[in-house]
Amino acid sequence: MSSKPHLNIVIIGHVDHGKSTLVGRLLVEVGAVDEKTWKETLEAAIKAGKESEKYAWLLDRLKEERERGLTISLAYRKFETNNYYYTIIDAPGHRDFVKNMITGASQADVALLVVSAKKGDFEAGMSPEGQTREHILLAKTMGIDQLIIAITKMDITEPPYSEKRFMEILETLVKFLKATGYRMDSVTVVPVSGWVGDNVVKPSDNMPWWNSQKMEELKKKYGVNGARTLLEALDNVKEPPKPIDKPLRIPISEVFVISGVGTVPVGRVETGVLKVGDTVVFLPPNVGGEVRSIEMHHQRIEKALPGDNIGFNVRGVSKEQIKRGDVAGHPTNPPTVVEEFVARVMIVWHPSAIAPGYTPVIHAHTASIPCKIVEIVGKVDPRTGQITEKNPPFIKQGDIAIVRFKPLKPMVLEKFSDFPPLGRFAMRDMGKTVGIGVVMDVKPAKIATK
Numbered sequence: 001m002s003s004k005p006h007l008n009i010v011i012i013g014h015v016d017h018g019k020s021t022l023v024g025r026l027l028v029e030v031g032a033v034d035e036k037t038w039k040e041t042l043e044a045a046i047k048a049g050k051e052s053e054k055y056a057w058l059l060d061r062l063k064e065e066r067e068r069g070l071t072i073s074l075a076y077r078k079f080e081t082n083n084y085y086y087t088i089i090d091a092p093g094h095r096d097f098v099k100n101m102i103t104g105a106s107q108a109d110v111a112l113l114v115v116s117a118k119k120g121d122f123e124a125g126m127s128p129e130g131q132t133r134e135h136i137l138l139a140k141t142m143g144i145d146q147l148i149i150a151i152t153k154m155d156i157t158e159p160p161y162s163e164k165r166f167m168e169i170l171e172t173l174v175k176f177l178k179a180t181g182y183r184m185d186s187v188t189v190v191p192v193s194g195w196v197g198d199n200v201v202k203p204s205d206n207m208p209w210w211n212s213q214k215m216e217e218l219k220k221k222y223g224v225n226g227a228r229t230l231l232e233a234l235d236n237v238k239e240p241p242k243p244i245d246k247p248l249r250i251p252i253s254e255v256f257v258i259s260g261v262g263t264v265p266v267g268r269v270e271t272g273v274l275k276v277g278d279t280v281v282f283l284p285p286n287v288g289g290e291v292r293s294i295e296m297h298h299q300r301i302e303k304a305l306p307g308d309n310i311g312f313n314v315r316g317v318s319k320e321q322i323k324r325g326d327v328a329g330h331p332t333n334p335p336t337v338v339e340e341f342v343a344r345v346m347i348v349w350h351p352s353a354i355a356p357g358y359t360p361v362i363h364a365h366t367a368s369i370p371c372k373i374v375e376i377v378g379k380v381d382p383r384t385g386q387i388t389e390k391n392p393p394f395i396k397q398g399d400i401a402i403v404r405f406k407p408l409k410p411m412v413l414e415k416f417s418d419f420p421p422l423g424r425f426a427m428r429d430m431g432k433t434v435g436i437g438v439v440m441d442v443k444p445a446k447i448a449t450k
């Protein structure tokens, strides 16, 4: 196996804009789905009267197989480019997308926004209820900074492969993306047809205007990057910085006592490196000691890296002192216990209005702590992405807002920009997910030294 970096990608876009068709085409052309499986699936699609939706049909079938627990389909959600291994985190509908983003073990490194250029389609996606608009905001809220925009169905613009239509769409999108806070140099655009296969893996002759001169023009005019094909755009994504260089953070999921070993907290290393012999500290309780051993998959290891699920024995820490939701780090740069934090939240479900005083349970990393809203700093207008209303009296379903929270018990949280896995959360109440958010700023609590 080669050592290409692994990236997670999420597919977003308005209903029927051509996500499945484009992704199906990509998977077939890069060889992630073999020709034989493809032909069989195609025949089944024709039999079922789904000829015109064969790629979508394929993806749906793969999804069904996965839901039935067949492992083979997993392979079809993975593909390679020259530089990366990709895993597709699917996002067929808004609800699933939100759920996946919160509960998914893996954060998306990049989003592929599929936008239909067909007359009327693009306009529907950008309407106030449109998912193009909603998904862009959601992706931004969840901290996905790299965006590839595939403007698809170029074969059925009027006239077909219209440069004018492409430019009109791009201009509207750029305006909205800028207002949302996207950096244009993190955005790459490509005109495609998922159906015909133009500019998906192979450069197409149908859009002679899509050339290096045009891409330079777009860079100058809007700051966005152009890619010859979707594959090239995927290949040129920037590798996210390795969390190995960051301070150590291990959210604890369980604590065991093992005879002959002692106290063994278990958790996943999110950032940094843990070595045998290191001194660690657990926050909020602020207790710590020397790491005597580290175990992964029942094997002793000397050092644990981001992504490793480990159990580790710490001298002088008892089971009663630490629990799920605590976070281990090095004493030189310990995890942050917050007195208050400011977050950007999106309310995905709530039957009435949310006002200061409201206290949902915040689920962040392995912690679940009730946190009170002490201030609604401002409401973000979904049409522009800008703060419009300062200190509104309440927020409701569909709103995006900047909110200040106060945890009712000691809690470790970090700024999303510093430690993404410790800076995103779900707000839950009444057994449901009320909202999602990312931590923009923290006010550290004073910790008593022991």
Ligand SMILES: Nc1nc2c(ncn2[C@@H]2O[C@H](COP(=O)(O)OP(=O)(O)OP(=O)(O)O)[C@@H](O)[C@H]2O)c(=O)[nH]1
Pocket (backbone or CB within 6 Å): 013, 014, 015, 016, 017, 018, 019, 020, 021, 022, 052, 053, 056, 092, 152, 153, 154, 155, 156, 192, 193, 194, 195, 196
């Ligand atoms: N002509 C043309 N039709 C396309 C293209 N891409 C998709 N379509 C058609 O548009 C319709 C929707 O495509 P899908 O790929 O199912 O769209 P989707 O975004 O996956 O849809 P949902 O998952 O239901 O949101 C289907 O009838 C496709 O055949 C394209 O590039 N050109």
